[in-house]
Amino acid sequence: MTTATASFSCPKSMTYGPCAGVHEDGRCEVAEHPCVFLDGRPRAWAGVHRPMGEPVHPEPIPLTPAGADFADVLARRQIVTSDFPIRAARRDAVVAGAAALREHVDAVLIGEPPSVRVQFPPAYRTRLLRAEGVGVWSSLNCRDRNRVALEGELAALADAGVSAVHCITGDHNRSGRRPEAMPVFDLDSTELTSIAKANGLLVSVAESPEAQPRVQRPARFAQKAAAGADLCFININSGPHIVDGFLRAVEALGTRTRAVVCVPFVVDVGSAAIMTGLDSHLMPERFIEGVLDADDPREAGIRAAVALAEQYLAVPGVAGVCMSGGAGRGLELDYARAMAEAARRLGLR
Ligand code: SF4
Known part of the structure; x- marks a missing residue:
């Protein structure tokens, strides 16, 4: 189902590309x-492709109670979220x-970044964090799971x-720490969005406005919104x-959305190295x-993140910010505390 140019095909088998990884030279x-999507x-959004048969259009259902609560907060005020920079796959680290x-x-945004790819499964981490009283915004990627596994994880x-x-x-898979793993990419983010809506979930998707081909980025987000995306993580x-x-530019296409903007969070050489990587x-x-x-640097990093976050929050359509980044090994907890301090100073809660 890839829109191919020349005889190439997309290594991620994307239907609704391009991904954000396109290099500056294309x-x-x-x-x-x-x-292949240059x-x-x-x-245009046309449903979830199937190798055999016509595409399907999953039917959205009402939000879960947790999703409805979060949507209510978003309707009332701007929010502050953060990445969750802890040692992977350890219950004690989750609790701390x-x-x-x-x-x-x-909420904390949990994911599977290239440097710490092997994590507890998203729903298990969500369970652990909910038990500790933390709101969870969980990433779910199409790299490591086929559509059956994704549907189970969404449920x-x-x-x-x-x-x-x-x-x-x-x-x-070729980026990050597990290049030997078999890539899946049975679905892409736009298709996954529509299936998430069919599970009653509040859904965000990612866009990188400065990734090539820049001219396509607003229209690409509009197609994700057509598939059901509620929010755009920038x-x-x-x-x-x-x-x-x-x-x-998204508005000019007739698409209304709200954005959560990622704010780089750097407090030392280790977190700077992760950011520049x-x-x-x-x-x-x-x-x-x-x-x-x-x-x-720690205090300077907190101040810089707060100042930049305030600038983003002043942009019409920005619903919140996410303190984003990672910590050097062994420094995860102090980095999380610095993120917490930046969030506290923003005073949104
Ligand atoms: S840059 Fe991304 S979307 Fe484009 S062909 Fe490569 S993997 Fe596919």
Whole structure:
């Protein structure tokens, strides 16, 4: 079902591409050929493809109680969320991270980033975090699970009381720590979105306005919204002008949405190294340098994140921010505490 140019095909078998991993010169995220979605407009939403038979259109159902509660908060005020930077697959780390962040964020965004790919399954982590009184915004990727496994995970997330699910296609296995694993990519993020809505979940999707082909990004998000996406997570970017331009372009297409903007969170050399390793990310000018050059990088990083978050929150259509990044090994808990302090200073809760 890939929209192919020349004789290439998408290594992620995407129906509704392009992904955010397109290189600046148009090369594919992982293959030595151009991304196959560079030309023309993004494919219009036409259902979940099937290798055999016509596409299907999953029927949305009302939000779960946890999803409805979170939607109610979003309707009343802006929110602050954070990544959940803890040692992977350890219950004690989940509990400690929850204690650090519980009072200060509306939800934590849990995922499976390239550097810590093997994690407890999303629904199990959601259960652990809910037991600690933390709201959970869970990523779910199409890289490691086929559509049957994804449907089971979505049902479990709904049952576990997840606040929202972040539907992503996912980085290819060739990036990150487990390149030997077999990639799946049975579905993509747009298709997963529609199935999540059929499980009563509040759904966000990701966009990177500065990823190539930039001209397609607003229209691509509009197709995800057509599939059911409630919110747009805007990945780390060059600044508020980028977010404003993207949201106005989405509006011009007749699509209304609200955005949660990722704010880079850097407090030391280790967290800076993780940030600069995410090659699809652009950054506000001298953001990292300004933190690392300070006498007290931890305090400078907290202040820089708060100041940038306030600028994003002033952009019409921005519903909230997410403190985003990762910690050096052994520094996860202090990093989570610094994120909590930044969230506290924002004063949104
Ligand atoms: S850049 Fe992404 S969407 Fe484009 S061909 Fe490669 S994997 Fe597919």
